[in-house]
Amino acid sequence: MANKRKKDWGAYLYLMPTVVILVAFHVLPIFYSLAVSFYEWDLIGQPEYVGVGNYSRLFDDPMFYKSLWNTVYYAAVSVPLSILFSLIIAMLLNNPISAIGLYRTIYFIPVITSINAVAIVWNFIYHPDFGLLNKILAIFSIDPRAWLQDPVWAMPAIIFMSVWKGLGHNVIIFLAGLQNIPRHLYEAARIDGASRWQQFRHITWPLLSPTTFFIFTISTIGSFQVFSQVYMMTPRGGPLKSTMVVVYYLYRKAFEQFEFGYALAAAFVLFMIIFACTLFNKLYLEKKVHYS
């Protein structure tokens, strides 16, 4: 049986629509971009072949390293925080309580709201003089800060806002995953006298792992490409370039300085890093995932 299915080319019938469109509009452009990354090109003139010139320049560029470090910082803090908080909220929402639909909707509203509107509001919140955050901190007699203009605090402020914005998305996915866990398992555990923590540790966490794996992988891929909120909230890479992330860096190179080949080289280095992380997730972490 297993052998017979190894040669199962019929499966490609199911994959065909997706694969054809992905290859045409998403895979081929990647190869095209890869080719352009070996050229110097300002989009208007004739591209000039420079070999690995763009890449060797990139690896000598301190600003690129800085942006890479900032991106890793963003990803390493925002992904676990977002998973932690969304799991807690999803578990709260998974109780048989009233007004559940209302809560689900409320927690989802930041996801619905466009990033433009959200960025404007958070700029007000973080404002050094009139911002809500400083006003709240004043109650606890904490000194006001210029959050988005402070090289130490600009990135945490962006991370905080991003976690807030994306929370509802993960909550919904966790909630769907939690509802797939058979209730009788918990009943059996309770009869055996398992504590809440033990129930979480031995039932919820392992059975939720396909969902957690999905969220972790998707969030990692997404957080390495953080752009909009950085662009909107800290123009020009923030104080002392403390919020200069890779995609913003390549955006500036491509669309402000018109070094298109160089920008695509940066995009490819980022691509390789994300690809390596995802491959690690798929080959190593997915072994720990519990599928039925």
Place this chain on the structure above:
Amino acid sequence: MFKFKHPEYAPVHVLLILGSIFMLFPFIWMIATSFKSQDEILTTSKSIVLLPDLARPSFLNGEEETARIERKKEEAKAWQAEQARPQAERNKKIQAPFHWFDNYLFALKAQPFYRFFLNTIFVTITVTTVSLFFASLAAYAFAFFNFPFKNAMFMMMLGTMMLPQQALLIPNYIFLSKLGWVNTYMALIVPWLASAYSVFFLRQFFLQLPKDLFEAATIDGCTRFQFYYKVVLPLSIPSMVTLGIFSFLANWNSFVWPLIVTNDTNLRVIQVGLSYFSSEAGTRWGPLMAASTMTILPLVIGYFLAQKQFVESQATTGMKE
């Protein structure tokens, strides 16, 4: 069934309500601002200092940027001249008082918004339904079959999510113009009919379905396609609804792509329409917020209704073993 309003859930409610306030207030601020006049917005919170940075055109137009700065300078000059005039003369200029819905009326008149809405609804619904169908087929294959190059195909698919959109805009645009699709609905729809995210999402849920069910059904002579639409699809309605919502939102909110591939007003979608408020003669915060509220409100209401559906479908799927 569960009895509602258990007193032991009071702490859960307290936590959820605190969280709700935190999640909601920017939205409330947006609605509040949509009812304010430009003066009110600018004077009650002097933090306008921060705003002009957000007012720049959102995408790659160096010329527009300089034009905007020039315009700003002229506006500032005009404003200074205005200040120099005597108070009595200035008061004469204010004719109509501000009404509550002025921003909404202004927003609706400023753009062919109904057209933008129709375009957005058409594109979003087409993409969401077709891509959901395609993705469920692919995810079914990934979850239940063993085929050559399975892992390689999966990684290729995930790979399409890893290169930043910004880097792919130029090659995609060149390709679309070779196909002659620039300024057509095809450009807005076809590239998004396949979604690696959706395939990955559904694969994770399909993998949680019992495998022995598949073995048993195929031994009993059920074809693979029958198993897909008779067993897998009905069982995964909750996850399909969730994914449908995500897909709907992603398309409803997509901005950069439609901006690049269309420039015909008749083909514009609402997110592009929204951006007009910030690129023409500075940002008109009131109308912008009014228009944002109008684009978000249908989603909030739609989501509220859809999630009820999705709780119900959750209750009726019997697969809990």
